[in-house]
Each structure stands twice: as structure tokens, then as C-alpha cells.
Amino acid sequence: MSDPALDLQNVAGGYDEAMVLRGVSLRIAPGTITALLGKNGMGKTTVLKSIMGYLPKRAGTVRLFGQDVTAWPPHKVARQQVAYTPQEQALFAELSIRDNLRLGLARDAGFDDRFAAVVEHFPFLSGRLMQLAGTLSGGEQKMLLVARALMAQPRLILIDEITEGLQPSVITRLATALRRERDARGTAMLIVEQNVGFALQVADRYSVLKRGEVVAEGATAAADAEQTIHAHLRV
Numbered sequence: 001m002s003d004p005a006l007d008l009q010n011v012a013g014g015y016d017e018a019m020v021l022r023g024v025s026l027r028i029a030p031g032t033i034t035a036l037l038g039k040n041g042m043g044k045t046t047v048l049k050s051i052m053g054y055l056p057k058r059a060g061t062v063r064l065f066g067q068d069v070t071a072w073p074p075h076k077v078a079r080q081q082v083a084y085t086p087q088e089q090a091l092f093a094e095l096s097i098r099d100n101l102r103l104g105l106a107r108d109a110g111f112d113d114r115f116a117a118v119v120e121h122f123p124f125l126s127g128r129l130m131q132l133a134g135t136l137s138g139g140e141q142k143m144l145l146v147a148r149a150l151m152a153q154p155r156l157i158l159i160d161e162i163t164e165g166l167q168p169s170v171i172t173r174l175a176t177a178l179r180r181e182r183d184a185r186g187t188a189m190l191i192v193e194q195n196v197g198f199a200l201q202v203a204d205r206y207s208v209l210k211r212g213e214v215v216a217e218g219a220t221a222a223a224d225a226e227q228t229i230h231a232h233l234r235v
């Protein structure tokens with residue numbers, strides 16, 4: 001059996017004053033998508049920042065593709081072909097679409113091939129590379145952020161609440177693009193969400209986080225998945 005793409009075992013930690021995560025365990029198989037759900041303030045963003053090395057861990061281990069990265073700094077984690085789209089991330093509105101996408105790559109070499117692969121998921125980008133990113137609609141800008149994450153052809157993608165404030169039609173396009181990428185390249189993903197509909201559309205498995213602990217998990221295809229998630233998000 002191959003190593004999990006991501007394996008968190010009993011990760012505890014948070015910020016100086018506040019212990020936020022109280023023993024989070026999470027395992028994502030290669031080629032699968034997990035949705036991490038939970039209400040505001042439950043620790044979802046803290047999980048992603050802890051994985052990426054922006055926050056120290058007080059206990060537990062983080063493994064990427066079998067490698068223990070628990071104590072690694074962010075730049076070293078990112079070099080493991082991990083793409084991270086933070087919750088607060090914005091585009092550079094004054095830069096072209098091309099320059100924004102270029103930021104997803106370490107080098108300019110290979111841009112055209114990578115773009116050709118990404119534009120299959122997001123046809124609206126076709127022929128618009130020189131357009132300023134700030135002229136795109138809000139939904140298109142979110143899709144461009146995801147497209148940027150895909151440019152590097154990562155093995156693991158972490159995305160924090162990308163669907164906030166988006167129309168249903170854009171949410172469906174994002175779900176389709178992420179599933180196609182998973183199918184085409186076997187990319188693993190951890191998608192932090194509060195939109196249960198999107199989570200069920202895009203993910204193979206779900207975990208619900210409550211006060212720094214995983215309180216429920218399962219397959220999104222299970223008959224009780226939606227009910228279980230809503231029950232935990234209500235209280």
C-alpha cells in the first residue's frame with residue numbers, strides 16, 4: 001500500500017496564548033479529496049497553517065507522502081509539491097492573468113504546457129492571459145486562484161473556504177474542475193469548507209472539526225453523510 005498523501009496524528013497546537021487544536025487526526029489517500037467542515041472558529045484554518053509549518057506543533061506528527069514534516073518550515077513543506085490557497089488570499093489585481101498564474105510556478109519555463117492543462121478546467125481563461133486580473137468577476141477571480149494552485153501540478157492541494165460568497169453556478173464549476181484534476185493527475189486535496197453542498201459535490205470523504213477535534217468523519221457517498229454533517233454544524 002502506498003503512503004497517505006497527508007497523515008495527521010494527534011496534532012495539538014495553535015497560537016502562543018491559545019491551544020486551538022487538541023489532537024487532530026486526519027488521513028488522506030493519494031488521489032482522493034477530503035472536505036474539512038466546521039463552524040467559524042473551530043480551528044479549520046489553524047489545521048492548514050499547522051500542516052504548512054506556519055504554526056508550531058506541541059504534540060503529534062504530520063506526514064506528507066510518508067515523510068515526517070512536523071518540524072519543517074513553510075518553504076520546505078511547499079517544496080514537497082504542496083499548493084496552499086489561504087482563506088485571505090487575493091489576486092494581484094494590477095497584474096495580468098498570466099503574471100498571476102506565473103506566481104504558481106518556480107520558473108517561467110514550462111508555463112505554456114502547464115497553462116494548456118489548466119485552461120482545460122477553466123476555459124474562460126482562454127485567450128485572456130494579458131488581461132488584468134482585477135477586471136475579472138469575483139467568481140472568475142476565485143477560479144483564477146485555484147488555477148494558480150494547479151499550475152505547479154502539486155501532489156497535494158490545501159484550499160481554505162474558496163466558495164465563500166460565490167454563486168451556485170461558479171461553485172459547481174469549481175467542484176467539476178477539482179474533481180477533474182483529481183482524476184487526471186491523482187491529486188490529493190484537503191478542502192476547508194462551510195458550504196456543505198460543495199463539500200458533498202467535490203469530496204470523497206469528510207471530517208467535521210469542533211473545538212479543535214475531529215468529531216465525525218466518513219464517506220460523502222454514505223446515506224447519512226449530509227445529515228451527520230448538518231447535525232454537527234447546528235450545535
Ligand SMILES: Nc1ncnc2c1ncn2[C@@H]1O[C@H](COP(=O)(O)OP(=O)(O)O)[C@@H](O)[C@H]1O
Nearest residue numbers: 015018020038039040041042043044045046047
Ligand atoms: N493569530 C491568532 N492568534 C490567536 N488566536 C487565534 C489566531 N487566529 C485564530 N485564533 C483562534 O483560534 C481559533 C480557531 O481559529 P481558526 O482556525 O481561524 O478557525 P476556523 O478557520 O475554523 O474559522 C479561534 O478561536 C480563533 O479565535
Ligand SMILES: [Mg+2]
Nearest residue numbers: 044045046087
Ligand atoms: Mg478559517
